[in-house]
Amino acid sequence: MSAFNEDRLAELIGALPPAPEAWVRAAQELPVARSQFDGIVARAEADAEFRRALIADLEATLAQEGYEPERPLLDALRRRFADS
Amino acid sequence: MSETVSAAQLVARCRDGDQEAWAALVERFSRYVYAIATQGFRFREHDAEDIFQEVFAKVYERLDSLRSDEAIQPWIAQLTRRVCVDRLRAGSREETSDEAELAADPDEDAIARIDEALDVHDAMAGLPENCREILDRFFARDETYRTIGEALELPAGTIASRISRCLVKLRDELEGRKPVPAQSGGQVSV
Numbered sequence: 001m002s003a004f005n006e007d008r009l010a011e012l013i014g015a016l017p018p019a020p021e022a023w024v025r026a027a028q029e030l031p032v033a034r035s036q037f038d039g040i041v042a043r044a045e046a047d048a049e050f051r052r053a054l055i056a057d058l059e060a061t062l063a064q065e066g067y068e069p070e071r072p073l074l075d076a077l078r079r080r081f082a083d084s
Numbered sequence: 085m086s087e088t089v090s091a092a093q094l095v096a097r098c099r100d101g102d103q104e105a106w107a108a109l110v111e112r113f114s115r116y117v118y119a120i121a122t123q124g125f126r127f128r129e130h131d132a133e134d135i136f137q138e139v140f141a142k143v144y145e146r147l148d149s150l151r152s153d154e155a156i157q158p159w160i161a162q163l164t165r166r167v168c169v170d171r172l173r174a175g176s177r178e179e180t181s182d183e184a185e186l187a188a189d190p191d192e193d194a195i196a197r198i199d200e201a202l203d204v205h206d207a208m209a210g211l212p213e214n215c216r217e218i219l220d221r222f223f224a225r226d227e228t229y230r231t232i233g234e235a236l237e238l239p240a241g242t243i244a245s246r247i248s249r250c251l252v253k254l255r256d257e258l259e260g261r262k263p264v265p266a267q268s269g270g271q272v273s274v
């Protein structure tokens with residue numbers, strides 16, 4: 001008997017359900033987030049007031065500056081400014 | 085991007101800064117990472133989301149350190165395991181509980197099944213699109229005949245026979261491409 005009988009194939013196809021779409025989309029946007037990250041960090045290093053605002057309220061400051069604060073960007077910035 | 089592009093080819097393109105290739109690579113391994121976190125390590129959705137994002141962030145950051153593009157799958161598996169274990173350790177530092185201790189051991193049978201399942205999903209890429217779609221909707225997305233029929237504009241009464249025919253094509257595809265896999269197995273390693 002084949003190892004790939006119908007029941008086994010059905011089980012294996014079902015073993016990989018899709019990850020939530022929003023998670024996948026966020027991960028796919030990582031390159032864009034990283035590019036934004038570099039720009040934000042460079043500005044924060046040059047502009048103390050901007051840096052203080054980021055540390056005080058990251059999401060609001062980014063939104064105010066016209067960024068769309070997606071999760072990968074927020075996570076990376078939180079890690080970057082965690083010790084500040 | 086076509087699913088017939090190999091994972092190794094996608095890795096090479098990602099390294100050249102191809103964002104479309106990155107999106108395809110994430111798509112290719114998203115179910116795999118999700119399954120290891122939720123089935124292999126039994127994380128709930130909230131923790132699994134953090135793990136999922138952390139794994140792909142590490143993949144993106146460290147892609148240049150991958151020695152062989154062909155090793156992308158075991159490398160991602162290993163990264164996912166490490167992120168899961170780190171999270172369990174961090175959790176058990178915060179609150180020691182029997183549950184945390186229990187979860188520290190991944191379900192190796194589940195992880196072996198996930199590896200095998202990825203092979204099957206890769207083989208599905210070689211099927212006609214209608215077959216891929218119908219098999220994925222029915223078995224992986226748990227959709228009913230009615231939902232599938234409406235989505236694919238097929239009479240619901242024909243779905244069962246189509247699924248059966250597509251499973252036969254999938255079996256032929258698998259048997260034509262590689263040796264019969266073991267039904268259970270050991271650890272994922274790099």
